[in-house]
Amino acid sequence: xxxxxxxxxxxxxxxxxxxxxxxxxxxxxxxxxxxxxxxxxxxxxxxxxxxxxxxxxxxxxxxxxxxxxxxxxxxxxxxxxxxxxxxxxxxxxxxxxxxxxxxxxxxxxxxxxxxxxxxxxxxxxxxxxxxxxxxxxxxxxxxxxxxxxxxxxxxxxxxxxxxxxxxxxxxxxxxxxxxxxxxxxxxxxxxxxxxxxxxxxxxxxxxxxxxxxxxxxxxxxxxxxxxxxxxxxxxxxxxxxxxxxxxxxxxxxxxxxxxxxxxxxxxxxxxxxxxxxxxxxxxxxxxxxxxxxxxxxxxxxxxxxxxxxxxxxxxxxxxxxxxxxxxxxxxxxxxxxxxxxxx
Ligand code: AVJ
Numbered sequence: 046x047x048x049x050x051x052x053x054x055x056x057x058x059x060x061x062x063x064x065x066x067x068x069x070x071x072x073x074x075x076x077x078x079x080x081x082x083x084x085x086x087x088x089x090x091x092x093x094x095x096x097x098x099x100x101x102x103x104x105x106x107x108x109x110x111x112x113x114x115x116x117x118x119x120x121x122x123x124x125x126x127x128x129x130x131x132x133x134x135x136x137x138x139x140x141x142x143x144x145x146x147x148x149x150x151x152x153x154x155x156x157x158x159x160x161x162x163x164x165x166x167x168x169x170x171x172x173x174x175x176x177x178x179x180x181x182x183x184x185x186x187x188x189x190x191x192x193x194x195x196x197x198x199x200x201x202x203x204x205x206x207x208x209x210x211x212x213x214x215x216x217x218x219x220x221x222x223x224x225x226x227x228x229x230x231x232x233x234x235x236x237x238x239x240x241x242x243x244x245x246x247x248x249x250x251x252x253x254x255x256x257x258x259x260x261x262x263x264x265x266x267x268x269x270x271x272x273x274x275x276x277x278x279x280x281x282x283x284x285x286x287x288x289x290x291x292x293x294x295x296x297x298x299x300x301x302x303x304x305x306x307x308x309x310x311x312x313x314x315x316x317x318x319x320x321x322x323x324x325x326x327x328x329x330x331x332x333x334x335x336x337x338x339x340x341x342x343x344x345x346x347x348x349x350x351x352x353x354x355x356x357x358x359x360x361x362x363x364x365x366x367x368x369x370x371x372x373x374x375x376x377x378x379x380x381x382x383x384x385x386x387x388x
Contacts, residue, residue, distance in 0.1 A: 079292040086333045095230050095344040096172055100287045104176040106280040108150055115268040118226055121376035122256045125369050126156045133254055134160030136380055140217030142166040146200040151180040153224050158188055165217050166192040172199045219251040226258035229347040240361030249385025256378045260348045263307045270305035270314050278303030281316055281343055294328035316344040351377060
């Protein structure tokens with residue numbers, strides 16, 4: 046099967062039915078967003094799902110976070126991936142397909158594609174469609190022989206891989222890639238279910254290269270989520286501007302402040318938006334009251350021990366093939382495998 050075309054067709058080439066389908070998908074996404082906001086702000090502890098951070102502005106702010114001096118995970122993980130690229134390439138084998146969950150700007154995947162023997166396809170899955178397509182267009186230029194098959198989807202929901210290769214299947218080994226410790230956004234129970242779901246999506250004989258953040262000194266953790274330049278604060282607060290714009294609320298972003306702290310009982314960084322005064326926010330016929338000091342919980346970022354991570358992976362049907370950390374022991378990358386024939 047031919048890889049999907051990455052070029053945007055000229056306006057005249059767009060059929061009416063395609064435009065309608067795109068609009069319908071966009072309306073559906075907005076309706077889901079609105080429902081998630083109403084549900085989240087109606088809880089005793091107000092909360093919003095972190096996946097909504099990544100609109101165009103949020104995706105750019107996140108890329109900036111990854112370059113901050115305090116935000117060590119990206120640098121530590123890149124260090125590990127560079128050192129272990131050849132081993133990952135060997136474990137993938139020739140003609141493998143790489144499936145990335147939450148691909149963002151698709152930077153790290155280059156290290157793997159460079160180390161793999163004739164990779165057949167790259168399947169990025171991301172909720173931020175335009176950001177992903179721009180990244181894939183850049184990647185396609187550098188890897189003309191690799192079929193680029195972007196999937197615009199929320200990977201926290203059930204995802205299905207598009208048919209690829211001869212007979213409508215991914216050729217070679219299917220290798221999942223889930224870097225950045227995004228697994229840390231899930232509670233341990235949800236993370237285990239997600240890992241099992243990834244195993245079903247990738248199938249028998251597949252592999253998974255996954256990054257996760259390790260427990261460490263509280264001050265290091267808290268600085269990484271509350272940087273001096275205020276970029277993480279802007280990233281957190283951008284969620285309110287996005288809600289105003291896309292679902293018509295009237296948040297005053299200046300009425301909230303960014304808060305990030307390590308919850309040692311739960312082993313997680315929590316991000317919140319704290320109301321600096323008593324205030325009310327309207328959204329259509331809905332009305333949300335905030336006491337002064339009340340927070341919206343916007344993200345969890347779990348920190349693991351290697352053993353705790355491996356216990357989750359095992360419960361989800363994966364076994365360890367390799368485990369690597371950076372020299373400081375701040376971040377880890379696991380290579381996992383499932384039993385069975387490839388293909
Ligand atoms: C993309 C979920 C891995 O938890 O470290 C960075 C998101 N939030 N700074 C993380 C994030 C604030 C990031 N993940």
